[in-house]
Structures are given as structure tokens and as C-alpha cells.
Amino acid sequence: MNPALQRPAVTAADRVLQELLRAIVAGEIAPGSKISEPELAKRFDLSRAPLREALARLERCHLLERTPNAGARVVKLSTENLLSLYQLREELEGLACRLAASQMSDAEIREMQDLLDQHLSSQRVREGESYYQEAGDLDFHYRIILGSKNPYLINILTDELYHLMRMYRVQLGMNGPRVSRAFDEHKAIINAIANRDGELADLLMRRHIAASRRNIEHKLSELEQQGN
Amino acid sequence: MNPALQRPAVTAADRVLQELLRAIVAGEIAPGSKISEPELAKRFDLSRAPLREALARLERCHLLERTPNAGARVVKLSTENLLSLYQLREELEGLACRLAASQMSDAEIREMQDLLDQHLSSQRVREGESYYQEAGDLDFHYRIILGSKNPYLINILTDELYHLMRMYRVQLGMNGPRVSRAFDEHKAIINAIANRDGELADLLMRRHIAASRRNIEHKLSELEQQGN
DNA sequence: ATCGGCAGGATTGTCGACAATCAGACTAAA
DNA sequence: TTTAGTCTGATTGTCGACAATCCTGCCGAT
Numbered sequence: 045m046n047p048a049l050q051r052p053a054v055t056a057a058d059r060v061l062q063e064l065l066r067a068i069v070a071g072e073i074a075p076g077s078k079i080s081e082p083e084l085a086k087r088f089d090l091s092r093a094p095l096r097e098a099l100a101r102l103e104r105c106h107l108l109e110r111t112p113n114a115g116a117r118v119v120k121l122s123t124e125n126l127l128s129l130y131q132l133r134e135e136l137e138g139l140a141c142r143l144a145a146s147q148m149s150d151a152e153i154r155e156m157q158d159l160l161d162q163h164l165s166s167q168r169v170r171e172g173e174s175y176y177q178e179a180g181d182l183d184f185h186y187r188i189i190l191g192s193k194n195p196y197l198i199n200i201l202t203d204e205l206y207h208l209m210r211m212y213r214v215q216l217g218m219n220g221p222r223v224s225r226a227f228d229e230h231k232a233i234i235n236a237i238a239n240r241d242g243e244l245a246d247l248l249m250r251r252h253i254a255a256s257r258r259n260i261e262h263k264l265s266e267l268e269q270q271g272n
Numbered sequence: 273m274n275p276a277l278q279r280p281a282v283t284a285a286d287r288v289l290q291e292l293l294r295a296i297v298a299g300e301i302a303p304g305s306k307i308s309e310p311e312l313a314k315r316f317d318l319s320r321a322p323l324r325e326a327l328a329r330l331e332r333c334h335l336l337e338r339t340p341n342a343g344a345r346v347v348k349l350s351t352e353n354l355l356s357l358y359q360l361r362e363e364l365e366g367l368a369c370r371l372a373a374s375q376m377s378d379a380e381i382r383e384m385q386d387l388l389d390q391h392l393s394s395q396r397v398r399e400g401e402s403y404y405q406e407a408g409d410l411d412f413h414y415r416i417i418l419g420s421k422n423p424y425l426i427n428i429l430t431d432e433l434y435h436l437m438r439m440y441r442v443q444l445g446m447n448g449p450r451v452s453r454a455f456d457e458h459k460a461i462i463n464a465i466a467n468r469d470g471e472l473a474d475l476l477m478r479r480h481i482a483a484s485r486r487n488i489e490h491k492l493s494e495l496e497q498q499g500n
Numbered sequence: 501a502t503c504g505g506c507a508g509g510a511t512t513g514t515c516g517a518c519a520a521t522c523a524g525a526c527t528a529a530a
Numbered sequence: 531t532t533t534a535g536t537c538t539g540a541t542t543g544t545c546g547a548c549a550a551t552c553c554t555g556c557c558g559a560t
Contacts, residue, residue, distance in 0.1 A: 054340050055513065081542070091515045092542090093321070100328045106424065112282050113521050113542060128422040135367045139359070194356040196334065200428060283543065309512070319545045320512090341512060341551050 057094035060084075061101055068107050068118055069211045079108065079116040105207045119208075123264055126212055129205065130257040134250045136201055137185065141233065141249040144191035145242035153238050156187055160230060182210075184230050188237070188249075216263045226252070285322035288312075289329055296335050296346055297439045307336065307344040333435045347436075351492055354440055357433065358485040362478045364429055365413065369461065369477040372419035373470035381466050384415055388458060410438075412458050416465070416477075444491045454480070 053059050064084075067073050079099065085092045099116050102108040110116040119125075189201045212218075229252040236245035281287045292312075295301050307327065313320045327344050330336040338344040347353075417429045440446075457480040464473035 057513080058340075082540090093514055096325075096542095097328070097513090100325070104332055106427075112286075114523090115542065125423070128424050131367070131371070131422060132424050132428075135363055139363045143359070194359060195353070196356050196360050196433070199334075200360075200432075204428075205424065285543080310510090321544055324512095325543090342553090343512065 055094065056090055057097040060088045060090065060095055061098035063088070064098055064102060065105075065107070065207060068102070069207060069214055071211075071215045073118055075118050075215075076120040077118050079118065081115070105204055107207060107211065121212060121215060121264075123261070123268070126261065126264060127257075129208060129212070130253065133201075133205065133209070134253045134257075136197060136205075137189070137253055138246040138250045140189045140192040140194075140197060140201065141237065141245035142242040143194055143197070144188050145237045145240050145245050147193040148191035148237060152187070152191060153234070156184070156234050157238065159183070159187075160227075160234060164227065181226060181230075188233070191237075212260060212264075216260060216267065218260055218263065226256070229255070283322070284318055285325040288316050288318065288323055289326035291316070292326055292330060293333075293335070293435060296330070297435060297442055299439075299443045301346055303346050303443075304348040305346050307346065309343070333432055335435060335439065349440060349443060349492075351489070351496070354489065354492060355485075357436060357440070358481065361429075361433065361437070362481045362485075364425060364433075365417070365481055366474040366478045368417045368420040368422075368425060368429065369465065369473035370470040371422055371425070372416050373465045373468050373473050375421040376419040376465060380415070380419060381462070384412070384462050385466065387411070387415075388455075388462060392455065409454060409458075412462075416461070419465075440488060440492075444488060444495065446488055446491065454484070457483070 053062055064073075073079075081092050081095060081099075085095050088095070099108060099110065103110050103116065107119055108116045109119055186202065189198055192198065229248065233245055233248045233252065236242075236248055281290055292301075301307075309320050309323060309327075313323050316323070327336060327338065331338050331344065335347055336344045337347055414430065417426055420426065457476065461473055461476045461480065464470075464476055
């Protein structure tokens with residue numbers, strides 16, 4: 045269900061990467077804080093070589109910022125960056141939809157429809173809890189992205205921007221009431237793809253993401269007002 | 273004039289990166305060939321640590337493909353990948369235009385117009401030689417991308433996709449007759465931006481890139497027919 | 501003859517130590 | 531008191547060697 049960053053973790057660098065990724069996304073390592081290589085090396089009980097490899101990959105996901113001879117810092121979350129991120133996402137996932145409408149196989153499309161129905165039933169039970177935040181939403185977007193069959197697009201969305209978006213969601217506590225609405229929007233998008241209507245799927249996806257952006261933007265401005 | 277990859281090369285890893293980048297883009301290291309870390313380390317007379325750092329960054333630009341415990345290979349050029357690359361580029365640079373139309377300062381726009389006129393005059397002299405391939409075209413696109421003021425978009429286009437596009441151009445020998453046409457298209461785009469007409473700039477840029485794609489696509493299919 | 505397993509060699513991943521560089525405190529002069 | 535300079539401590543960049551893994555060719559069995 046997840047990007048190349050989460051291959052079976054064959055190497056030590058992979059393991060520390062996954063752990064650091066989790067910790068940063070979860071906010072356990074504070075945004076803006078400096079990364080000390082010696083400290084982390086000691087903490088994970090390995091040398092600095094695989095650690096630096098992991099840091100390089102985190103920089104690639106825009107979760108770290110490194111400056112030569114000065115080390116790495118965890119990125120800070122800001123309204124400007126969130127806006128930039130979503131501008132890009134609207135464009136890229138819109139493109140993914142357009143491509144998916146012509147590239148996905150009938151089998152892949154049917155599978156997605158089944159998956160949505162399945163989510164729906166298991167969802168109506170424990171009402172509106174975590175569909176949006178959980179696997180559901182992510183998996184939906186992930187499959188469409190893969191469906192585009194464009195390797196560069198896939199790489200950018202799933203390897204480079206994905207974790208940063210998750211970081212915003214998690215740290216802003218997004219599990220709000222957008223659940224059921226998001227579900228309907230997903231349904232409409234997959235229908236457009238099933239009808240091979242790329243233009244419509246594109247449009248719907250852009251709206252879907254724009255709505256999500258307004259939602260999270262609202263949350264962020266809320267937090268900025270009440271202190272911090 | 274160029275991406276973060278070409279900072280003053282303060283570190284040894286930076287230097288070997290620049291040299292490798294040049295060699296790969298120029299085709300001196302054959303596409304598809306395997307990268308031997310010990311060999312390159314000896315050749316550049318440094319240890320494997322900074323070399324691996326450089327390889328990691330080259331992977332980031334999609335110029336290398338690394339598989340765990342198996343090393344790195346230079347990417348192969350293919351029609352499919354070229355198409356995927358240009359699909360993405362049309363979308364992203366279109367977005368860049370739309371954003372630039374609202375984000376660039378009047379001074380920045382005027383500077384670009386002056387630059388184009390300057391290119392025009394110095395161009396008419398040694399007629400239609402290298403405007404398209406040279407600094408002219410690249411600089412034009414580069415400035416618009418920066419003008420978008422979207423850091424993620426800038427990073428993707430100038431750090432990750434830029435060198436790969438250059439690789440296609442250089443290795444396919446693109447210095448063809450598109451020179452003067454490209455110039456007129458550039459002029460039209462910057463005019464749209466000056467008029468703050470983002471929609472039009474977007475459309476023109478997409479056409480401009482699509483034309484460029486057809487041009488390079490034609491060249492590639494030519495080469496594929498006559499052997500190889 | 502073909503296929504599967506088994507060394508041998510080479511390559512990648514990792515380690516600990518050294519060198520180069522940077523941040524911050526302290527001193528001294530204006 | 532402020533500011534420039536220096537020195538110290540710590541951090542990053544680099545090195546050479548070791549360990550783990552993979553690819554190649556060979557051998558034997560079917």
C-alpha cells in the first residue's frame with residue numbers, strides 16, 4: 045500500500061529511515077529542531093554512515109533541510125508552504141486522474157470500486173471515525189496515482205510529497221467531519237474514471253483536493269490564532 | 273543561473289557530483305551502464321563516502337537507478353519515459369506560468385523582456401545556431417519557474433527533472449530549426465505574463481512544450497529507425 | 501544436455517577514527 | 531559599553547578497513 049520508501053527494510057539505513065520518518069511525521073522530533081548525527085547514531089546504535097543515508101532520503105521528501113557543514117533541521121510547518129504544497133498537489137493529482145482514466149485496466153478500476161464499497165460498509169459501522177485520515181483516503185489516492193502509469197509522476201507524489209502531506213495532517217490533527225463527504229467525492233471520481241472521462245475526473249479531483257485544502261487551512265489558521 | 277545542484281561546490285562530494293552529472297548528461301558514461309563505486313573512487317581520487325553521497329543525489333535527478341546490494345546503473349533513454357517526462361513538464365511549467373503571472377514583480381518581468389530582446393539581437397547575428405539548446409531557452413524557463421515562487425515546484429523542475437531533460441536534448445543532438453519559432457513563443461508567453469493573464473500564459477506554455485516534445489520525439493523515432 | 505547447488509571473487513553496506521569546518525564564549529581594544 | 535578578534539569545543543565531511551551480500555562460473559546430479 046505504500047511507496048518505495050517502505051520496501052522491506054533490508055538495510056540498516058532503511059530501518060533507521062522508517063523510524064525517523066515516523067518520528068518526524070508524528071512530531072516526536074519537533075519541527076525546526078536540529079538533527080544531531082552523533083546523538084541519533086548513539087540512539088539507534090549504528091554508525092553515522094547509514095544514518096546519513098537516511099537523512100539524505102528525508103531531505104528528498106522535504107522533511108529535512110540540510111546546509112553544508114551546518115547539519116540538518118526538521119522542516120517547519122507554515123501556511124505558505126501548505127498552500128504551495130496543495131497548489132502542486134491539485135495539479136499533479138488532477139493529471140494523475142486524467143492519465144488514469146485512459147491507462148487503468150478495467151480490472152484495476154473494478155478493484156477500486158469494490159474497495160470503496162467495502163470501506164463504505166465497514167465505515168457505516170464505526171461511524172465517521174477515521175476513514176479520512178486512515179488507509180482509506182490514502183489508498184484511494186495512491187491507487188489512482190499508480191494508475192497514471194507515469195513513473196515520474198508516481199515518484200514525485202508517493203515518494204516526495206506524500207510524507208510531507210501526512211505530516212501536516214497528523215500534526216494538525218485532521219480527522220474531522222470531512223469523512224463522509226470525502227467518500228462521496230471519491231465515488232464520483234472513480235465513476236468518472238470508469239467512464240473513461242479523464243477531463244471530468246481531473247476536475248473532480250481538483251475540487252476534492254481544494255476542499256481538503258480549505259479544511260486543513262482552516263484548521264491551521266485556527267491554531268495560529270489561539271496562541272503559538 | 274542554475275539549480276541548487278550547482279552551488280559553488282564547497283565539498284568534495286559536490287565536485288564529483290558536478291563532474292559525474294556532466295559526464296552522464298553528455299553520454300560519456302553510457303546509458304544503462306553499471307556504476308562501479310571502487311572504480312570511480314579511484315578515478316576521482318577520493319574515498320567512497322563522498323562518492324556515494326553524489327550517487328544518491330544523482331538518483332534523485334532520475335539519472336541513476338540504484339537497487340540495494342546491487343549498485344547503480346545509468347538510466348536508459350526511451351520513448352515511453354520521454355513521453356512521461358514531457359507530460360509532467362507540460363503540467364508543471366503550465367502551472368508555473370499561471371503562478372508567475374500573479375507572483376512575479378514588475379521588475380522581474382521587465383528584466384525578462386529585456387533579456388529576450390538582448391537574445392534576439394545577439395541572435396540575429398550568428399543566425400539560428402544555439403539559442404534553443406543554449407542558455408537562452410533554459411534561462412527563460414528557469415526564470416519563469418522561479419517566478420512561480422512555489423518552492424516545491426521550483427525544486428522539482430530545477431533540481432529533479434531539469435538534468436534529465438538536458439540529457440535527452442544533448443544525447444539526441446537537439447539544436448534543430450526550432451530556434452526562431454521557440455523565440456517567438458517565448459515572446460508571447462512573457463507578454464501574457466506581463467498582462468497578468470495566467471490562463472493564457474499557461475496555455476501558451478503547454479503548447480510551447482508540446483511542440484518541443486513533438487520535435488524531440490520525432491528525432492528519437494528517427495534514431496530508433498536507423499538502427500540501434 | 502540441462503538444471504540445481506556450491507564455492508570464489510567482487511561489490512555494496514557499515515564501522516570507527518581523523519581532518520576540516522563552523523558556532524559560541526571569552527578577551528581585549530576602541 | 532560595544533565590537534572585533536581569537537580560541538575552544540563540537541559537528542560535519544572524509545578516509546581506509548571490515549563484514550555482509552550478491553553475481554559468476556564450475557561442478558555434479560538427474
